[in-house]
Amino acid sequence: MATDDRFVEAADLESLRDEGRTLVSEGGRHIALFHHEDEVYAVDNRCPHMGFPLSDGTVDEGVLTCHWHHARFELSCGDTFDPWADDVQTFPVEVRDGMVYVDPDPEPDVPPETHWRNRLADGLQEDIPLVMAKAIIGLDAAGVDYSVPLGTVVDFGTTYRRAGWGSGLTIATAMANVLDDFDAADRRRALFTGARHVADDCAGEPPRFPQHPLSTTSVSKDRLKKWLRDAVEVRDSDAAERTLRAAVAHLDAADVAELLVAAATDSIFLDTGHTFDFLNKAFEVLDHVGASEREESDPDRMADVLASTVESLTDATRSEELSSWRQPIDLAALRFAFEDDLPDLRANGDADSWDRPEDFVETLLSDDPHDIDDAIRSAVRDGATPADLATPVTTAAMRRVVQFSTANEFSDWNTVHHTFTYANAVEEMARRTDADELYRAVYDGAMRVYLNRFLNMPSAPIPEPSETDRDPETIRAALLETFDVEGEVDRATKLAGEYLDAGGDPAALKESLGHALLREDAGFHTLQAVEAGFRQFDRSDSETRRRLAVLAPTRYMAAHFPTRRENEQTFTIAARLHRGERIHEN
Ligand code: FES
CATH class of the missing domain: 1.20.272 (Zinc Finger, Delta Prime; domain 3)
Known part of the structure; x- marks a missing residue:
């Protein structure tokens, strides 16, 4: 008998008083009833932490303690004293004529x-x-x-x-x-x-206190650009942030991108490419979240996101300060000379449309930086845009990853990786702005490809396309198995190529690579490598390039897997709890 539509008969009050607790099931829910200090309480029997039955817990002075990890809950409202455990759901209770009634499906307090x-x-x-x-x-x-x-x-x-x-x-x-x-x-x-x-x-870091934008409304883009560059040059993050926030308030996104690209390329290859990559990602995330909680045009979120990159500009290591860019060949001097000559090169090239030489990527991969410098200068003179140049630089950077020799020190995977993700970021940023300063970013990427040349000696072979009648699904399964074993770098690369040769669906391959990635405790670089590879795959219009875009992340993953998969254990527990499965077995 129910007192209204919602309450259902759950237990005899006298028996509950004698036992102190009981478990009832109603509408698929398991509810623990407690008789404590002359009151009746009802809570979800699944501990919200990891599902231990709370009917087996201890009640003392109004506190229910779970016996598995000892999370404590205030019995009347279900709020936890231990935030890692979450609050436990409680249910309204009525006592009528010696019987306990429970509403097993109350309206949630919050959606x-x-x-x-x-x-x-x-x-x-x-x-x-x-x-x-x-x-x-x-x-x-x-x-x-x-x-x-x-x-x-x-x-x-x-x-x-x-x-x-x-x-x-x-x-x-x-x-x-x-x-x-x-x-x-x-x-x-x-x-x-x-x-x-x-x-x-x-975790454990002090928070970021934002600067206010300069309140002026009458500053030109060129003036803001100069102020931002000057502030970055002298590593003044406060001035840089105030200027940048003013730029966000008054300029469109492409102009803001131009300012940041200029500030990020006045020096060479900041922080092994991370600075430029961070800038690009900051713009990318706004494409995702701009229209969610806050309005798409909300300048505060845009300003907050972009301003968070300021320290990566002002605090960065500048590659012209590194001996590798100075000795034995002064690459920094070559770059600054290119920068000085850029207006003249551009003046010649403006009217033309660049026809990329067939051997352009091979030139980028060559071992004479003067040849690379000549090729880029010639390209600019012939009308190449930054976007035109960014793509072959990324191709060359992917080649460095695919042909990385496992005879190198393991840490050198990072070296070829940094160049690849940097080149990818430059290519993506070229979709937001065609600022002349992007030529400098492309040039730096090309010289980093040159600096990485010894990491391809001996160069690992790129699996060439060949005919096969093997079942692509069998190959895909074999590829996934390589990630379970250390050191299967060459075999994984070969299988990925073979899968494409067998006519396997690239989307299915990406899905499998994604799963292989996310079940591991993949680090920053591996996660970046897969994203950059997938992005390049989608952007590429040639089979050769699409092949590289698959092989590069596959090879990187194989070099870094397997891991302990601790995070997958956590995710699996969360998923099982969500499905209502038991984690704890008595
Ligand atoms: S504290 Fe209850 S399951 Fe962990």
């Missing part, structure tokens, strides 16, 4: 979207991966667009780290860029990966 967004914020603040994984799964299950949790992550990451934009936000953006390449479960893994890296970056 699921709000609950899970709050939990994501909690997880980020406390740096608790399980909480973040549960929140991202909960939001996705509630039908919330990926841009919402991503926006929460971005706002958190740009606020709570004084050093500003770092690897965590770069990873979060990279994963958002390739979400469509993953299956449904891996999309959740990808968002989780971004969130946990941002939380890691911010």
Whole structure:
């Protein structure tokens, strides 16, 4: 008998008083009833942390303690004393005529979207991966667009780290860029990966206190550009931020991109390419989150995101200060001479449309920087745009990864990787601005390709296209198995090429590579490598280049896998809890 539509008969009061607790099931829910201090309480029997039965817990002075990890809950409201565990759901109770009635399906206090967004914020603040994984799964299950949790992550990451934009936000953006390449479960893994890296970056760090924009409204773009460059030159992050925020308030996005590209290329190849990569990713993330919680044109979010890159500009190592750019050949001098000559080269080239020489990429991969300098100068003179030049530089950079010799020190994977992701960032930035300063970025990428030449000696062979009648699915399965074994770099590269030769669907291959990536504890560079490879695959119009774009990340992944897969363990627990499965077995 029910007292109204919602309450159902659950237990005899006298028996509950004698036993102290009982477990009832109603509508698929398991509810723990407690009789404590002359009151009746009802809570979800699954501990919100990892599902231990709370009916086996201890009640003392109004506090229910779970026996697995000892999370404590205030019995009347379900709020936890231990934020890593989440609050437990409680149920309204009525006592009528010696019987206990429970409403097993009460209206939630807050909508699921709000609950899970709050939990994501909690997880980020406390740096608790399980909480973040549960929140991202909960939001996705509630039908919330990926841009919402991503926006929460971005706002958190740009606020709570004084050093500003770092690897965590770069990873979060990279994963958002390739979400469509993953299956449904891996999309959740990808968002989780971004969130946990941002939380890691911010853990224990002082927050970032924003500068206000210069309040002037009458400054030209050229003046703002000069001020920003001057501030970066003398490493004055406050002045740079105030100027940049003023630029965001008054200029369009392409002009802001031009200012930042100029400031990022007055010196050479800042921070082994990370600075430019961060700038590009900051623009990219705005493409994802601009229209979510805050309005698309909200200058505050744009200003906050872009301002978070200022320290990466002002604090960066400048490659002209490195001996590798000075000895035995003064590459920095070559670059600055190119910069000086650029107006004249451009003056000649403006009217023409560049016909790329067939051997242009081979020239970029050659061992004489003067030949590379000549080729770039000639290209600019013949009308090549920065975008025209950025693509072959990225191709050459991908070749360095695909042909990286495993005889090198393992850490040198990073060296070829940095050049590739930098080149990819320059190519992407060329879609936002055609600023002349981008020529400098392209030039630096080309010289980094030159500097990496010894990492291709001996060069690993690129699997050439060949006919095969093997089943692509068998090859794909074999490729996935290579990631379970250390040192299968060449075999993985060969299998990826063979899969394409067999006519395998590239989308299925990307999905598999994505899964292989996200089940591992992949580091910053591996996550970047896959995103850059996928991006290049989508951008490429030649089979040769698309092949390189698959082989490069495959090779990088094979070199860095397997790992302990700790984060996959966390994600799997969160997914099982979401499905209502038991984690704890009595
Ligand atoms: S504290 Fe309850 S399952 Fe961990």
